[in-house]
Amino acid sequence: MLISMKRMLEVAKENKFAVGAYNISDSNIFKSVIEKAEELNAPTIIAIHPDELSFLTGEFIAYVRERLCNSPVPFVLHLDHGGSVKDVMIAINHGFTSVMIDASLLPFEENIAITKKVVEIAHTVGVSVEGELGTIGDTGTSIEGGVTEIAYTKPEEAKEFVERTGVDTLAIAIGTAHGIYPEGFVPKLKLDLLSEITAEVDVPLVLHGGSSNSDDELRIAIEKGIQKINISSDIKKPYFVKLQEILNNDFFWEPNTVFPPCIIESKAVVEDKMNLFNSVDKIRHFN
Numbered sequence: 642m643l644i645s646m647k648r649m650l651e652v653a654k655e656n657k658f659a660v661g662a663y664n665i666s667d668s669n670i671f672k673s674v675i676e677k678a679e680e681l682n683a684p685t686i687i688a689i690h691p692d693e694l695s696f697l698t699g700e701f702i703a704y705v706r707e708r709l710c711n712s713p714v715p716f717v718l719h720l721d722h723g724g725s726v727k728d729v730m731i732a733i734n735h736g737f738t739s740v741m742i743d744a745s746l747l748p749f750e751e752n753i754a755i756t757k758k759v760v761e762i763a764h765t766v767g768v769s770v771e772g773e774l775g776t777i778g779d780t781g782t783s784i785e786g787g788v789t790e791i792a793y794t795k796p797e798e799a800k801e802f803v804e805r806t807g808v809d810t811l812a813i814a815i816g817t818a819h820g821i822y823p824e825g826f827v828p829k830l831k832l833d834l835l836s837e838i839t840a841e842v843d844v845p846l847v848l849h850g851g852s853s854n855s856d857d858e859l860r861i862a863i864e865k866g867i868q869k870i871n872i873s874s875d876i877k878k879p880y881f882v883k884l885q886e887i888l889n890n891d892f893f894w895e896p897n898t899v900f901p902p903c904i905i906e907s908k909a910v911v912e913d914k915m916n917l918f919n920s921v922d923k924i925r926h927f928n
Contacts, residue, residue: 643709644927646717646739646769646869647809649684650845652926653868658919662686662719662847663911664873666693669900670880671705673907678714681912683920684927685714686739688721688871691728694735702735715927719771721871729759733768741771741812749798756806764807771847774802775814793834800841810845810869813838815862817850830858832865839866847871856917863918872914879906 653660665671665687678685687705689697702718709716719739720732729740742759744752756772763770775794794813803811815838816830839846845868848859859870883906884899893899915921 642712642715642927643706643738644715644717645767645809646686646719646771649686649715649717650810650868653684653920653923654845654866656923656926657864658923659863659868659870660684660686660717660920661911661914661918662688662717662721662869662871663876663914664688664690664693664721664871665705666696666877668701668704669904670876670907671708673876673880673904674911675708675712675716677908677911677915678716679712681915681921682714682924683915684716684923685915685920686717686719686869688719688873689732689737690721691723691731694720694732699735706736714924717769723759726755726759726762729763733763733766737768739769739771739809741773743773743812745773745776745792745812745814749802753802753805756802756808760807769809770807771810771812772802772806772808773812773814773847773849774799793831794838796834796837796841799838803842803844808844810847811842812847812849815848817848817854830854830862832858832861835862835865835867845869859917870914870918872910875914876907876910879910880904882906 649660663674665674674685706718709718717739718737720737721741722743723729723741724743729742732740740763742756744755760770776792792814799811815834846866847869848862848867849871880903883903887899887902
């Protein structure tokens with residue numbers, strides 16, 4: 642079934658689990674996520690970045706929507722890092738049930754203004770809105786972008802931002818970065834800062850750049866109030882590593898010979914994340 646982000650994360654918050662938002666960029670990675678979600682009865686968010694959306698086209702999104710609507714598992718179809726009102730409108734017209742407007746690089750007042758405008762548009766058609774306050778890092782290995790130096794979210798600004806914009810969810814910056822971290826580098830989350838933010842903000846909180854963070858820190862982050870964790874690089878890297886290995890070893894004519902082993906590699910990561918986020922068998926809370 643296809644539901645709004647607001648409903649998905651309200652249930653997650655009430656029952657103390659997090660939902661993975663998995664960026665898909667083709668039918669095979671989509672297959673990896675949806676089939677594993679159905680196998681594990683895990684509520685799941687299908688996230689698509691504007692660049693991915695322009696590559697996939699509306700015809701593919703129509704297939705994704707139909708597949709999600711006909712599933713017994715609750716799904717959200719979410720626009721990840723929409724950079725403008727235009728991006729948001731395109732996603733809404735394609736049937737997304739949630740959109741993110743990322744104006745985090747703008748000054749505070751401008752961020753509030755554009756986010757509030759998106760909320761006013763999206764809420765008229767029942768679409769949830771995610772805003773972002775603070776800026777996360779960028780390892781240089783993803784399309785989501787970021788900054789060289791993290792601008793951490795301030796708890797008092799988070800409270801004001803939510804109250805003035807009416808967002809349904811808020812992405813915060815507590816020490817993560819988009820992409821795969823350099824070998825040997827272990828990111829450290831400011832978990833005390835997360836506690837301060839959850840004390841000020843009632844809406845569900847989002848952690849971007851969830852790939853490559855330690856399992857222990859993510860578990861604590863969920864306990865302290867994170868309800869949505871974005872995963873992109875962690876499911877794509879093993880897929881393409883396996884694909885490269887296959888193509889380097891031989892030449893194949895048939896996609897059904899090449900891609901199934903790659904899908905298996907991505908599925909293994911998706912299963913690990915769903916167990917880590919405690920979302921397995923949580924569809925019972927949506928009846």
